[in-house]
Amino acid sequence: MSADDVREAANLLDGVITRTPVVESRALSQLAGARVVLKCENLQRAGSFKVRGAYTRLSRLTSEERERGVVAASAGNHAQGVALAAGMLGIDALVFMPVDAPLPKLSATRGYGAEVRQVGSSVDEALSAARVEAARSGRILIHPFDHADIVAGQGTIALEILEQVPDVGTILVPLGGGGLVAGIAAVLADAAPHVRVVGVQAAQAAAYPGSLDAGRPTAVGLSPTMADGIAIGTPGQVPFGIVAERGVEVRTVSEDLLSRGLLLVLERGKLMVEPAGAAGVAGLLAAAPGEFAGPIVPVLSGGNIDPLVLLRVVQHGLVAAGRYLQLRVRVQDRPGALAALVDTIAAAGANIVQVEHSRTDVSLSVSEVLVNLQVETKSAEHRTSVVERLRQDGFAVDVT
Incomplete structure (x- = not known):
């Protein structure tokens, strides 16, 4: 995949998605010893970057495929992205979500017009159910991260960052299945190879370190994490190939750092993010001052958080701080x-x-x-x- 593939996706998305703003953070800049600029995908349509990849994938379906409808699996953000994109394109959508998916994400997905079925305790189990449904019904599976169109759509964020922060030195990216970091890495490899890309995973749901060591996507057992949006047990083949080929650095962060990152963005940046969306900020908090070349751009990948979860996470963040x-x-x-x-x-x-x-x-x-x-x-x-x-x-x- 190249930057040109992502530029084609950007043309498809023109007028469909929001060109999200960047916001400079003095508090984080002081901690990092370099200028820090937040890329606010929490302000994107449907509350996360996921609509970029979902719309790109759905818009490229044939007429016959659109008639068959689509099926997806998600903890919430991909679900909302698929539901919103399907509604705009007139495609029937069925989404499988874990039984403990946050209620606001469930109601929003239904509100965009998709049918929702809850199954399993993780995205991986929901994805297995979606595959069975696709085989049974003929619906087209819209994978949350393992498809070139999905990766290209997510990579359009990098094009915006290069325009908004042209001297960017480091981009910190929340990492689950890998679609977002792979798309960003693909763009930068061609357009700005000097920019450092760092994927940040929740330590309790970190499939990439072991997979990179093994040289192939490898399943890992998941422990409970507040960052449900990036709790993926196995990397996707497509994004893994890009991450491995481009030599993307992967780091992990604790639950304490995730909650502290969310609290800092909320309190000092006046921005609402979900724990997964704060992973890049958590990666910055874990680093030594001066470790990353500036300007540093953490991607706030999503802002869809259950208010009850927010109360618990804020309290956790206060304790951690x-x-x-x-x-x-x-x-x-x-x-x-x-x-x-x-x-x-x-x-x-x-x-x-x-x-x-x-x-x-x-x-x-x-x-x-x-x-x-x-x-x-x-x-x-x-x-x-x-x-x-x-x-x-x-x-x-x-x-x-």
């Missing part, structure tokens, strides 16, 4: 004991947001009470100093 502390403290069950505990926390400069007493814990003596506290702190260092201050004042503290 040292700005939220949960404590279990034993105190004597006598007047003034709780006041002394509160005074110590106040003197340490922390803010109590929730207090809960328990006198029924089996580990307590008759004269003790257990106090569960949720406390706001200012940094990891401040969090440590609050705990130390409590222990210095004689409190038995467990950090939960």
Whole structure:
């Protein structure tokens, strides 16, 4: 695949997709030691980059194939992209999604006009069901990442980045099955080979490192991850070939870094992203200052997040950033004991947001009470100093 293939896809997408903006981030620039510019595909139609590849693939179907309809599988973003593209092109669409797919993604996919069936606990299981349906019904399978048209459509992001940030030095790309990073790498190999491309996977769903070591797509067991959009057990043959041939670097990031990245983009950039969409930012947070040549462009690949998941991820991010502390403290069950505990926390400069007493814990003596506290702190260092201050004042503290 070449940059010319991607330019042809860009012509197909002209007037269909949104040319998403880039936003400079002072906060990330200070952390990275280089200019950081966010590519905001979270503001794309249907909330992610996926509509680029979906529309490219569907628009190239023959009339006979369109009549047969299409079938797809997705955790949510590809589902919405296929549903939106199918609706624009007048094609009947059936989408398989995992049983625990986020409700907003389910309702949005149905809202775009697709039929949704829920099956399995992962994208890979949903994809197996979609393949069976394609064989049974004759529908055309629209793979989420393993097709040249899909890769070409996703690669159009790189063309926009080169126009918007012409001196770009590094692009950080969320990586699941590989369609997005492969499309970007294909463009840059021809148009700007000096630009460094780094794919970033969730450590708990990272199929590419082992596959690259093996020299072929290799299945990996998935652990639960908040980044459901990039939780893919096996790389696609088409994107894997491009990633391997172009020597794309792949890194992994922890759940803590994913949540911190999401929180930073939300709080400092005023941009809503899903955990998978924050993977590139998480990769930047994991790197040493100056490690990546600037300008650095993390791709915010999607912004479709369940509000309930957002609440949990934000809290996780606050804990990871040292700005939220949960404590279990034993105190004597006598007047003034709780006041002394509160005074110590106040003197340490922390803010109590929730207090809960328990006198029924089996580990307590008759004269003790257990106090569960949720406390706001200012940094990891401040969090440590609050705990130390409590222990210095004689409190038995467990950090939960």
